[in-house]
Amino acid sequence: MILVTGASSGLGAAFARLYDAQGYKVLFTGRSKEKLSNIAKQLSTSADYKACDLTNYADVESLFDSLERTPNTIIHSAGSGHFGPIEEQDPQQIQLQIQNNLTTAINMIRETVKRYKDEPVNLVIIMSTAALSPRAEMSTYCAVKVAVKAMIESVRLELKGKPLNLIAVYPGGMATEFWDASNITLHAAELMSADDAAQMIKGALSNSDLGYISDITLSRKQ
Amino acid sequence: MILVTGASSGLGAAFARLYDAQGYKVLFTGRSKEKLSNIAKQLSTSADYKACDLTNYADVESLFDSLERTPNTIIHSAGSGHFGPIEEQDPQQIQLQIQNNLTTAINMIRETVKRYKDEPVNLVIIMSTAALSPRAEMSTYCAVKVAVKAMIESVRLELKGKPLNLIAVYPGGMATEFWDASNITLHAAELMSADDAAQMIKGALSNSDLGYISDITLSRKQ
Amino acid sequence: MILVTGASSGLGAAFARLYDAQGYKVLFTGRSKEKLSNIAKQLSTSADYKACDLTNYADVESLFDSLERTPNTIIHSAGSGHFGPIEEQDPQQIQLQIQNNLTTAINMIRETVKRYKDEPVNLVIIMSTAALSPRAEMSTYCAVKVAVKAMIESVRLELKGKPLNLIAVYPGGMATEFWDASNITLHAAELMSADDAAQMIKGALSNSDLGYISDITLSRKQ
Amino acid sequence: MILVTGASSGLGAAFARLYDAQGYKVLFTGRSKEKLSNIAKQLSTSADYKACDLTNYADVESLFDSLERTPNTIIHSAGSGHFGPIEEQDPQQIQLQIQNNLTTAINMIRETVKRYKDEPVNLVIIMSTAALSPRAEMSTYCAVKVAVKAMIESVRLELKGKPLNLIAVYPGGMATEFWDASNITLHAAELMSADDAAQMIKGALSNSDLGYISDITLSRKQ
16 A cells, blocks of 8 residues: 555655556545545545645544555655745745645654554655755755755664665656745746656665665756 | 844853853843843843744844844854654654744844845854764754754855855754753763853854855864 | 676676666676676677776777767766775775776766767766765775765766766665675675666666656665 | 975965964975975974975875974865866876875875874864865866865764864865966955965864864855
8 A cells, every 4th residue: 555645736646646557555645635536536446535734743643543554655745835035935934834844744754653663664755856955045945855854864773674664755846736836937848747757756666675775866857 | 242042041151151251242032031131140231131932933023123233243042952763752842843943043044134134244053963964863853953054055045245144053062951951861071061162163253355164063072 | 788887796797687688788898808708608699898997098988989889878887995994994995996986987977978968878877875974994985985976966067958867876785796805794695686786776767858867875774 | 283284385385374473383295395495485494394295105104204293283285176077177187186185185184093093183174165065167176075075074983082183174265376277267356365264264273172173164255
């Protein structure tokens, strides 16, 4: 079973479609029941969804409680962006970004480690190439993404010898609804589609008893 | 004039003492009026304090509103730590750490840039060597500290050609009350005192028209 | 056509075997003609090899001169390690490590960029997880590996808009002859085989017109 | 006693002048006896120099053999730069850069650790802000500088509990003869002078029994 968060649009939805099309049982989540039910229409009848707000720890616990069995792979794809020079970023939008990117990721990592640290589970965390270097007019976004990266790398040190794998994925910009809620204009024609990105990332995930692909950067050609 | 945050104890209090002793006019802040008034007793009568909660943007604005003139140097030293394996860190403590470390720093950076980006001000932001590499049982702390680092490095790119300097300081562990609120036991005798650390950091701050010490790591001998 | 360097043993040889088995035309290189001819016996008759010393720029040029057409993928897997506290590393061994790891990589990058920067070529450079964080008793090895990483990241900035892709691969320790020449003892049973590693890395390589997997870390479970 | 390398010009010469003016006994080195003797004319009669080629390990040993007592501080400031797109960098110039920057630094670190690891010595290694992020047309220079950074950080792990301190300094561009030998044109009027830089860096160096300023970035205003 595959659990996908942030699946009401963009890369999360693309992962839900991809795993479903390849015959996996998929459970997908997002905040909006309506959007999730629209995605459900694109999937097989075996796919299931559950609305929840991952910034709320109780919601995260109840999501994991609802799982019938241990997922093989959890893809945490929830997140949002808001850009601009720091003095023009609204303080409330800054808080929202912290919540949507950092709090959700910590909550998902914490609950996965708590429940599954002794099981062979892959927790795949989707960040952004913005985690890899500072960028003007993306300060808060870079900050919360690099925070998640440090979180993963610190928790990995706690998981030595454990079968649970934390997999860090850093995709460059894709043509998704993500940008609608930001205040940046990008030319969609020059961006990867979310479906292409999901396919390349899924192709890169692999592991054996002795090793695993732990970090993947998907760069956009520019 | 020097503005020092997080000055009710530890390194912030040490900076307030040091600048005051050297004849600077110091305004210092913290959350607890009582603690601040205790620090005030250690300082000259020219020093002044104001209680405020830097996680609250309105408080940050009112702090800056209360300044009679542009500070030469702002030392942001507020912060807190909470440690342990991720699954044992309390979700509320995690949120508190995000607020106390990341939100306060973003708020201070944003307001300083907004008001003073065209003035020769030094904004010194105290982080931790935990910002520089991942560490087991310090995951949230590493995450929020590296987030502040990325924030600084991104905003610097927005400040090219401006006289405002963002100065990043990464001190190793010191013998302060910081550790009382964490759940780690350290041997104070092996740690730098906050006063020694403040002195070394202050000594390292310098700038000319064409350059400035932008990043300082103060490592503890171990 | 696939060009593989460092193919007389270890991961390079594994890549040669893997691509050959999947029907690609493979040209592989190494310093020792004898070792290369032994590897050739494991491959189909379409595979070909050429002995050369990549620390010598003239050899690199003559290797590229000998190619009948532009390779689709070049896998640069040459390298060597020598470990121990810095004061116990022999100065000549230090020079050898610089030559075998940094000089060969710069030479390969330089010649590939010079010839193929306007062609859709993937240059895959195999480094090590030692490039990703400092390590005691591996100082020179970490230094030369992180140097190659910086080289790749700098040259990528020069290749914006070009079809040539530089792909950085950071594998953890594998069970190969690499360790014989170093002075470290590892338990082979706990290490990935070179063939497993090659398969996982090859699986992760993919690209579209708009994006490509640019960085891959293959961690060893420990 | 203070030992300064790379002192025939630029920042090295500035350090020699600064420490000499403050009454320290200075021994300074460089490759050209003639240049060194010109610098000597600017210094007090207590200063001494010795020509040597730090890329040659025997020269490094003989330099240390010639010291009458353990230096308090060693400032390694030797280095050179050569810039341009990778395919336009001459292979011999690339080798020279590796030798002048990476080999000299490793040699100095190795010999200092070997002789003084149990003594309270500060080994200050001057790199460049080019060590801190990749840059187009500076690929080899970034590579060798970040290699020295990794070297320092790895060797520090070997020196835990030892009184010898490795201090990493990353200055931005200064107005020195360094640029004459490179192929980049900079406007000297916008650059820090070497003397200003030396003063700011020297001011930042400080230590106590329990801690020390270990890393300093001196950024240029731009």
